[in-house]
Amino acid sequence: MSVSESTALKYEQRDPDVRLMLRVRDDDAVAFEELVLRHQSRLIAILEHLVGSRHQAEDLAQDVFLRVYRARKRYLPEAKFSTWLYTIANNVARNSHRTRTRRPEVHLAARDSRGLPQNPLEQLAAASSGQLPTRQLDKFETVEIVQQAVQSLNERQRMAVLLAKFEEMSYSEIATIMDMSPQAIKSLLSRARNKLREILEPYLQHGELPTREAE
Amino acid sequence: MTKEKRTRQQKIQAIHEEIVAYLDGELDVEQTQRVEDRLTRRPDYQRRFQQMQQAWDMLDSLPEAQVDESFSTSTLEMVAVAAEEKWQQVQTSAAGRARRTRLFGMGLTLASAAAGFLLAFCWGPRANDGWLRDLPVIENVDLYLHADNLDFLQTLHQEAIFAEEEASHVG
Numbered sequence: 473m474s475v476s477e478s479t480a481l482k483y484e485q486r487d488p489d490v491r492l493m494l495r496v497r498d499d500d501a502v503a504f505e506e507l508v509l510r511h512q513s514r515l516i517a518i519l520e521h522l523v524g525s526r527h528q529a530e531d532l533a534q535d536v537f538l539r540v541y542r543a544r545k546r547y548l549p550e551a552k553f554s555t556w557l558y559t560i561a562n563n564v565a566r567n568s569h570r571t572r573t574r575r576p577e578v579h580l581a582a583r584d585s586r587g588l589p590q591n592p593l594e595q596l597a598a599a600s601s602g603q604l605p606t607r608q609l610d611k612f613e614t615v616e617i618v619q620q621a622v623q624s625l626n627e628r629q630r631m632a633v634l635l636a637k638f639e640e641m642s643y644s645e646i647a648t649i650m651d652m653s654p655q656a657i658k659s660l661l662s663r664a665r666n667k668l669r670e671i672l673e674p675y676l677q678h679g680e681l682p683t684r685e686a687e
Numbered sequence: 688m689t690k691e692k693r694t695r696q697q698k699i700q701a702i703h704e705e706i707v708a709y710l711d712g713e714l715d716v717e718q719t720q721r722v723e724d725r726l727t728r729r730p731d732y733q734r735r736f737q738q739m740q741q742a743w744d745m746l747d748s749l750p751e752a753q754v755d756e757s758f759s760t761s762t763l764e765m766v767a768v769a770a771e772e773k774w775q776q777v778q779t780s781a782a783g784r785a786r787r788t789r790l791f792g793m794g795l796t797l798a799s800a801a802a803g804f805l806l807a808f809c810w811g812p813r814a815n816d817g818w819l820r821d822l823p824v825i826e827n828v829d830l831y832l833h834a835d836n837l838d839f840l841q842t843l844h845q846e847a848i849f850a851e852e853e854a855s856h857v858g
Binding site: 501505508509512513514517521526529533534538541542611614615619621622633637642643658659661662663665666668669671672673676 | 711743750751753754758762769773
């Protein structure tokens with residue numbers, strides 16, 4: 473694909489990550505380290521929501537960064553760096569999803585980075601034993617419900633929602649990443665957000681916990 | 688599903704798309720104005736708008752991923768190992784290419800030498816060419832010493848006048 477010089481220059485001037493990536497293309501290891509540090513948290517967060525496992529999200533994020541490095545010589549600034557990064561992430565996540573559906577794996581109860589249990593039942597048990605204050609439990613409950621709502625979306629809806637919400641991407645950028653038309657992204661996001669509304673609305677209005685969908 | 692129900696669902700879907708696109712800042716000026724008019728005039732539209740916005744805002748409660756230093760360290764190490772492997776692969780490939788080039792050069796030299804030899808052998812001037820050309824004369828040198836006219840001797844030979852003498856001479 474050819475990229476006009478004006479397009480490349482535009483992205484180089486506007487996006488500091490593009491400038492870093494152009495240095496990575498010239499084998500600048502320091503620039504690559506900076507790119508990893510700038511994007512690792514958000515990338516892992518999105519992958520974790522996509523695959524539902526922190527450990528696997530970290531493995532996938534490393535795979536994404538490795539692919540970025542391997543593709544550095546072919547890099548052309550034809551869009552924002554994050555658009556390119558999440559296009560790779562989307563492909564990696566989709567491949568991983570295909571592998572997982574062929575070979576289901578057993579997830580062990582995980583603990584978050586603060587050492588707290590992520591399973592709500594474990595949290596309730598911890599709260600009843602006095603380990604957690606009530607206010608914190610409310611927060612965990614909200615997080616759990618929102619996570620449950622996000623997990624109820626299908627994979628494409630989830631990806632589009634996460635990119636729109638946490639990367640503040642336009643429909644056009646999400647369309648590029650997911651290889652769909654902006655109009656299709658508009659419909660996808662509309663259905664996804666309406667589904668989130670349907671799940672979260674009873675909790676927001678009356679504090680009712682949503683019922684778990686069959687997994 | 689009845690046609691009426693389907694039309695109603697499509698209408699609701701269109702309203703959702705419009706609200707979501709408005710919240711995402713994806714509408715042009717005219718469409719934005721239309722949404723804002725509806726928000727002031729229609730309570731049901733306003734309620735749905737608020738529900739959508741609240742549900743969207745709830746996603747902010749999702750915790751940010753806390754990444755410790757070991758992640759970036761191990762990622763950079765992994766990339767360094769991959770780069771090292773790639774470099775070695777390139778080196779091995781370059782060495783193999785150089786070896787193949789040398790062997791090809793040697794082969795080409797040998798082939799050229801063989802071709803040259805064959806060309807010289809087939810078409811080049813040779814020291815024995817004169818002898819070969821004169822071979823019929825050399826073989827019949829005795830006859831030429833005794834006879835001036837070879838055609839006359841051949842005529843005698845064809846008529847087998849001295850056939851018996853020749854046979855006894857050979858035997």
